Amino acid sequence: MASKIRLYVECDLGSDERVLMRREQAHYVFNVMRCKPSDTLLLFNGRDGEWQAKVVENTKSSGQLLCDHRTRSQEFPPDLWLLFAPVKGSRTDLIVEKATEMGVARIVPVRTSFTIVKRVRHARLVAHAIEAAEQCGGTFVPVIEELQSLDSVLSQWSVERNIMFCDESEANRKRSLDRMRRGPWAILIGPEGGFSESERKCIQSAFYCNTVSLGPRILRADTAVVASLTMWQKAFGDWR
């Protein structure tokens, strides 16, 4: 039950490395979770695996930790990107959270024809990804790109990377993921209202595109992210 506190930090981790905590981390660890000197917690930075560290100093707004030993080796998610159209309200945060839990390497918010949201708060999305990584026990935080247009992303696309195109108008398509190509992948999830006819044509005409169905009902974007990632992870990823 009592799961250990896990924190993402940016500095290097290794035997006897000292880690200075950020103000919000110190607040969480000392004021919320009531940690005291000598208590231990877990750290990861996306490079050096997971380390157990000990509280060696704490003030109200800061603290120092000392790395003791490595508890897990560094793990990276499969070479999978998520391209998604941001949606209104906190659903975009949920999408980032879910993609991190499910295991992606990179998250790319894209503006499509029917995307209503004009901006995303990049720092906020990064914070959500970090929190999700801390929570899910992973040792990696996906890279999150700035919002860019789907057109410009596709115009620079490397053709080695397959696209799993999740299109709600394709509910009856039988094509299954399992027969498709190996290699790096990206999953593309549209906004409410789906894709425009010209987007659909452009994407589906690419030989590296694989259109798949996410069932007979229309899924919200955050549901579609988890469903598509489940299908992909089961077929190609670290759920095999």
Add this chain to the structure above:
Amino acid sequence: MASKIRLYVECDLGSDERVLMRREQAHYVFNVMRCKPSDTLLLFNGRDGEWQAKVVENTKSSGQLLCDHRTRSQEFPPDLWLLFAPVKGSRTDLIVEKATEMGVARIVPVRTSFTIVKRVRHARLVAHAIEAAEQCGGTFVPVIEELQSLDSVLSQWSVERNIMFCDESEANRKRSLDRMRRGPWAILIGPEGGFSESERKCIQSAFYCNTVSLGPRILRADTAVVASLTMWQKAFGDWR
């Protein structure tokens, strides 16, 4: 783009049936969506399929609709239940929303050893299921039961119904859903902190129980609901 308004109603639907709107529905349709007399919308009641209806009368707090023709036949989800331990905050609402979108017949909130939440607001969960059904284009709203203890649910279990047991401590288990038994199913998702040792033993000892892995990371309950339902729908359900 302009997706039609869909409303769940309780009364019968059929040619020339008149439907009286509830106050919140009238507010939504006339004040928020600005519908006028003669405008059309879609209705379903979980029994008679989906019907197109026309606004024949509107006041500020009420309205009458007249059914015109059936637009879709009644569809029922597979005979699948979701048993889940309620979690804190709005995540329980999300679980109900996602289960409805993904297609389940019945939702059973269960109290397990490590469940912290003591009560669920049943009417609120029903409202979330209705909203999700309206949104996802389904013609069915799952039945939602009152909160009950997992012990009492299992003590009355009909052994014909398989249980897909999603246990985070089983990340390395290889067993795949595809080899398992046909028939009615229930998916069981635990609370944060997972299941107690005695719950785990009790469930896994039942011959109708199938333990499955949801990958190497620990998923939040609402993520686990979508992931497990995706696996099930792909193997046995209406995503095949």
